[in-house]
Amino acid sequence: MSEVIDFKIRWGMVIDLDKCTGCGACMVACQAENNLAPQVDASNKLRALNWLTVYRLSNGKSFPDHEVAYLPRPCMQCGKPSCVSVCPVVATDKREEGGIVSQIPPRCIGCRYCMASCPYHARYFNWYDPKWPGDLDRTLTPDVSTRPRGVVEKCSFCHHRWMHAKDAAILKGEDPMDLPDGAYITACTEACPNGAITFGDLNNPKHKVYELRQSPHAFRLLERLGTEPQVYYLSKREWVRRQGDNYLEHEATGDNKKV
């Protein structure tokens, strides 16, 4: 597994699962922003291509004690990404300041090792030619190239938005490596009507995520695998936190040792 590189900036998310109601606005915004092709039939979820997926969680109890929660799952942008070490063509890497795991579709040979190694199922394969029926291709954004069939793709934390934010900072004479909180946010963060997603630099005490990730209610998915995800979740509910990893019965969640 790759070693963790100590980046000065680590872009990350803190997603409050007690605020997410599963409407899907984040998924729609993500598709539109990143030029994902619409799919006529996306009912086969193994073939549907999403950079961000919202899962429904259940506390496993019967009616009327049943509770429900929703979990949006982007790429975790792991500190030790298991996808990077298996890629035979360096189509995915984690070297750039900011700690975003890159994905370079023109280099990808479609072997899908990265998909097998990603414990979060955050990577998707283009099983079909991307198609924008009729005039739908008129709404493509200029920021993200379209990808052909046969390559793997994934969430980039809307990397182009970071580029734009840096450019804007330079034009204003500010330090592009010390962006104020909110100067760069992802499309899903922007779209969430419930404000469930908070985005920022996990290393920067001036950013809200710095404080939120240290909450006793914060956790990361499967963090005992040692992948060091840069996406944190928050929930005051113990049963929600327990679904973040394979806990034994006597193990409790809710501490902040992971920070």
Next chain:
Amino acid sequence: MNRRGFLKFAAGGTVGLVASPIIWNTLYDAVYWSQNWGWIPRVPRGDSTYMRTISKLCPSGTGIRVRLVDGQPVRALSDPDNPLSRGALTALAAAETQLMVSPARLKEPLRRTPDGALVAISWEEAEKLLREKLAEAGGSTACISGDPTSTVNELLSSLVESRGSADFYFMPDDEQAALAAWSAMGGMGRLGYDVDNSDFILAIGANMLESWGTVARNRRNFSAGRPAGQEARVKFAYAGPVQNNTAAGADWWLPCRDGMEMELALGIAHLLIKAGHAVPSAGLDDFKALAGEYTPEKVAALTGVDAGRLAEVAKALAGAEKPLVLVGSALGAGGGAGAVMAGIAVNMLLGRVGAEGGLVNLPFPTPVVTGASDYRTVVNRNLIAWSQSVASGETEAPRVLLIYDANPLYSLPSDSGMEEVFTRSGFKVAMASFLSESCARCDLVLPAAMGLERFDDCYTPYGSGEVSWCISHPLVKPFYNSRPMGEVLISLAKELGVETGVKDMPGLLYKKAYSLGANFRKMVESGAVFQKKASGAFSVPVYNTDAIRTALTLKKEAAPLSLAPVVVLGMGTAQTGIPPFATKIITEYQLAGHSSVAQMNAATADKLGVRKGARVTVGNGKVKVPALVDIFEGVLPDAVALSAGLGHTAFDEFSRNKGSNIMTLTSITREPGTGLPVWSSAGVSVDKA
């Protein structure tokens, strides 16, 4: 050639081949073409501009910031500067730009030919045909509008009513029940909800965090009241048959049978009165007597809500500083006024009528178009009563039927009489942006410019807590051969000699702005929004217990199971169909392949003898729809949850052939007293397929 010569030739050839670019070019081509087979579009290049407007597709007019690249709208982004939605975006509003170019978009005026096909015609032909048909029909003209927030309704009203017809209707929605209830309880204006300032909201039946009322604004309030990682300042409780998206965000879920909202509200009232919360007003004693009958045990038996949980919510409600109870229906229409009256009475017990964060009285808009009926008159008209009357032959079908931004054939119950209205009406005209089921049955289809291509407005959508008015203005020229319907109607009215008092849509909106005291120019130029706080002065409401008692006599049909509809705004509205990107947000527990998914809890499935994945039919005695069973414990016992918004037969490939339309399973009853059509409580049966 000898051996030596052959070897020399072979060696020379090999060296030559390696030195030449042939191998490298072939390798390059192999790599290039193996990664570029198939056609994929190139992304545009150009400067980005951002303009503020509203989403006219989103029923509550969510504020959006549109990104244009070289003049082409590519993204609908949230607008943090919109004072109403304050940066919240709905999944439907986020798809606004994609829907502008979706395959279902109507591109040309269409006319039905004698062989039944819809063929493209020119606008001149279409307008001439419409003008002639309207002139012939005279007063035998009816119109149904599906956008109650637009001032275009006044043009339609003027056009229809100045010619002697009173058949201009809005599609049924929750405001009709709310208005009937509010009037019965002594309210003089429109019923409003000051969601912004409340600290405890009990939503009975109203899917307020997903589709009900001013949903983007509701959700921004939800967000602000519950800062990430901090204690919640605003608490939410939701009562409904399914743990839907609103229940997922709420602190309490009260699993209540659909159609039993009135009984639940009376149960809450019972507990509040018992705890000494009974702000006096006329008729309190009588209401106390009625509420006294609704003990928690009785309410539990009627609604399915556990007595302990009901008591917990009633206690939290009473303990809150600024509680608010709002009542609505899961489908946003088809709920009765009785439940809303009971909800108003609960607010009255807590002294929340006219108070900050409580129920508010909103003024009706004043018409600005000459000859248009006022809003209150139109809302009070009963479309279903008319359509059923046409179906039964009591009322003559109109010679011309205009359908504006509505899809009644899809979104009303099958016994609404709408099918017969369509069959018997002489000449049917649709004004829409997408080829809906209703458009597909019309004789003339006029392609309407969308919100980003036309002047239009959104006046105080139902669910607001204050008067608000937003404007949409053209950011681009209308795509394809569509035209702004407001302009088409103004010119039509002029040619028919109908005096509307307006020359064009900007003129109409300017007039509207003047009547409200808003700055039209500023609103167009900067995307500003007009807001006005509700006035506190209005008559003191009364506990109209008689009206509640009468509504309680509504017969609820006995059926083995009840239908629990689930509405997700991201799956579009009856007018839009399923937006292209929404197929991916439709989950495996809403749609499996081409079949709807029927969610039920394990106890219900055991009782029915079915398992997860079983093929069943869900029927109401007349209609049966196929479904696959999914087990979900967030559904009431003896209830089947099915998603609304599926089962389209028109629109495009993103909408068609996906599940079944649950409206076919609903049927209409009339609420005693108000006479309102009610279809929220549908009894169904499930059989193995």
